[in-house]
Amino acid sequence: MAISCGLLAIFLYYRLSTVDNQLISFTEENYLKIIYLLTERHNGNEVSTNQLAEHTQTKAASVSDMLRKLAEKNYINYRKYQGVTLTEAGEQIALSVIRKHRLWEVFLVEKLGFGWDEIHDIAEQLEHIDSKELTKRLDDFLENPKFDPHGDPIPDAKGKMPSVSYQKLSEIPLNQSVVMMGVSVHSPAFLQHLDKQQITLGCDLKVLEISDFDKSYGLLLNNDIRLFVSNEVARNLLVQVQNS
Amino acid sequence: MAISCGLLAIFLYYRLSTVDNQLISFTEENYLKIIYLLTERHNGNEVSTNQLAEHTQTKAASVSDMLRKLAEKNYINYRKYQGVTLTEAGEQIALSVIRKHRLWEVFLVEKLGFGWDEIHDIAEQLEHIDSKELTKRLDDFLENPKFDPHGDPIPDAKGKMPSVSYQKLSEIPLNQSVVMMGVSVHSPAFLQHLDKQQITLGCDLKVLEISDFDKSYGLLLNNDIRLFVSNEVARNLLVQVQNS
DNA sequence: ATATATTTTTAGACTAATCTAAAATTTTGT
DNA sequence: ACAAAATTTTAGATTAGTCTAAAAATATAT
Numbered sequence: 001m002a003i004s005c006g007l008l009a010i011f012l013y014y015r016l017s018t019v020d021n022q023l024i025s026f027t028e029e030n031y032l033k034i035i036y037l038l039t040e041r042h043n044g045n046e047v048s049t050n051q052l053a054e055h056t057q058t059k060a061a062s063v064s065d066m067l068r069k070l071a072e073k074n075y076i077n078y079r080k081y082q083g084v085t086l087t088e089a090g091e092q093i094a095l096s097v098i099r100k101h102r103l104w105e106v107f108l109v110e111k112l113g114f115g116w117d118e119i120h121d122i123a124e125q126l127e128h129i130d131s132k133e134l135t136k137r138l139d140d141f142l143e144n145p146k147f148d149p150h151g152d153p154i155p156d157a158k159g160k161m162p163s164v165s166y167q168k169l170s171e172i173p174l175n176q177s178v179v180m181m182g183v184s185v186h187s188p189a190f191l192q193h194l195d196k197q198q199i200t201l202g203c204d205l206k207v208l209e210i211s212d213f214d215k216s217y218g219l220l221l222n223n224d225i226r227l228f229v230s231n232e233v234a235r236n237l238l239v240q241v242q243n244s
Numbered sequence: 245m246a247i248s249c250g251l252l253a254i255f256l257y258y259r260l261s262t263v264d265n266q267l268i269s270f271t272e273e274n275y276l277k278i279i280y281l282l283t284e285r286h287n288g289n290e291v292s293t294n295q296l297a298e299h300t301q302t303k304a305a306s307v308s309d310m311l312r313k314l315a316e317k318n319y320i321n322y323r324k325y326q327g328v329t330l331t332e333a334g335e336q337i338a339l340s341v342i343r344k345h346r347l348w349e350v351f352l353v354e355k356l357g358f359g360w361d362e363i364h365d366i367a368e369q370l371e372h373i374d375s376k377e378l379t380k381r382l383d384d385f386l387e388n389p390k391f392d393p394h395g396d397p398i399p400d401a402k403g404k405m406p407s408v409s410y411q412k413l414s415e416i417p418l419n420q421s422v423v424m425m426g427v428s429v430h431s432p433a434f435l436q437h438l439d440k441q442q443i444t445l446g447c448d449l450k451v452l453e454i455s456d457f458d459k460s461y462g463l464l465l466n467n468d469i470r471l472f473v474s475n476e477v478a479r480n481l482l483v484q485v486q487n488s
Numbered sequence: 489a490t491a492t493a494t495t496t497t498t499a500g501a502c503t504a505a506t507c508t509a510a511a512a513t514t515t516t517g518t
Numbered sequence: 519a520c521a522a523a524a525t526t527t528t529a530g531a532t533t534a535g536t537c538t539a540a541a542a543a544t545a546t547a548t
Contacts, residue, residue: 025534027535048495049495049497050495058535058536058537061497061499061538061539062535062536064496065498065535065536066535080496080497081495081496081542082544108378111385112378113381114381118377125375126370130369131365131366133358133362134352134356134366138356141356269504269505271504271506293525293526303507303508304525304527305506305507305526305527305528306505306506309505309506309527309528310506312527324513324527325514325526326514
């Protein structure tokens with residue numbers, strides 16, 4: 001019986017974001033989020049048009065257009081042909097979207113029982129839901145998690161990202177005990193591959209050897225099980241030395 | 245670190261709906277939902293262009309355009325100048341959106357502790373999240389509720405709406421004990437007004453008198469408290485005679 | 489060091505959804 | 519029953535976000 005639905009018309013393109021009350025579309029939020037994540041991955045270096053085209057699944061021409069627009073709105077620092085970084089305003093929006101994405105992922109796994117390989121596409125939708133109060137209550141309902149089901153840190157309500165110091169398993173010396181803390185690839189195929197070998201967040205790992213034959217990693221899992229994983233897998237497992 | 249975000253670009257305008265795998269936009273979903281609710285309110289009679297313009301908060305000209313489009317896609321029966329009704333296909337989409345809307349409303353109230361006056365706008369956003377699996381798991385998580393926090397029935401996964409037989413309190417004879425089952429207006433102002441008088445879903449009501457002076461209703465609440473509510477309130481309270 | 493290859497931007501076009509203004513149709517009131 | 523009023527549709531324009539093709543800028547390789 002509830003009818004009052006009008007807002008959604010406007011909402012489709014633009015809505016008054018709860019971040020600083022700026023008008024911002026889903027699409028713009030997405031670009032800012034992707035710029036944030038790629039910048040982080042490149043240690044703060046500028047992100048290129050082609051990289052953005054790849055990750056937004058659009059063409060470079062479309063990206064150029066959008067960058068001009070985001071620069072006009074002062075969400076990004078844009079030097080033509082040189083790539084972009086986020087401004088403070090752009091970063092706050094990106095962090096707000098990432099916060100919502102990761103909180104919803106926790107919800108999907110912890111409350112609804114989804115696997116960590118099933119949640120990405122749903123969280124991609126939920127991350128754009130615009131309600132500060134909802135985000136706050138969801139955060140409390142989930143008991144203020146600091147990490148999502150992939151081990152990624154969740155920014156707080158003020159946009160502060162917990163600092164983490166993960167290393168790739170491939171960079172850990174032989175026989176060093178480490179704890180599995182995250183993954184740097186989120187593809188369902190990769191995550192399911194880990195599931196099959198019972199490699200989960202929080203498990204103990206030790207590299208016993210690197211095979212001369214195929215550079216695969218011989219591991220000891222939870223001080224118990226011996227297994228081999230490919231170099232590719234070892235490079236995408238994020239770990240931390242115990243008690244540090 | 246999760247980057248794979250591309251789908252959203254396409255998703256913005258169109259996505260493959262889980263209902264029969266048809267391409268459908270947020271906007272189209274909204275029109276279908278509103279047509280369903282208005283048709284229901286008018287006991288199955290056709291809905292007019294102007295009514296739709298009012299409820300979508302657009303102009304009649306925009307509605308005409310959209311109706312042409314929805315008719316082309318066989319979601320509605322459209323006779324120019326005569327109004328519209330939903331086809332079976334259109335009704336299934338509308339029911340799917342309404343199901344999600346009402347399930348999310350239950351979530352917001354039961355799990356996150358929102359008041360029934362605070363949830364409409366958030367549910368308007370959440371109703372468009374597209375994942376059959378999510379809806380199914382949410383439904384189970386909420387223990388398969390049959391009614392939302394306003395007393396509106398929740399269609400099942402197959403699009404079957406529970407039938408309800410509510411009457412307006414204003415149509416109930418004097419001294420007939422009834423149970424409060426729903427509201428026919430969802431405005432925060434109305435819902436907060438009820439809160440202040442402790443009129444909640446499930447409470448017992450009996451009309452003791454209708455004032456000659458201002459046509460207000462003298463009620464007995466929970467066989468205990470006497471209070472007066474306006475005619476306007478009485479017309480928007482949906483009740484049911486006990487044990488029927 | 490400069491020609492070639494790659495990347496990025498610009499120009500021009502398209503679609504979805506909206507708008508205003510004007511034309512067409514239906515309804516209403518006497 | 520028919521003129522006036524109200525409603526609905528059509529015509530033409532606008533904006534966001536995308537595209538392709540071509541031009542401009544930068545990077546690379548001998």
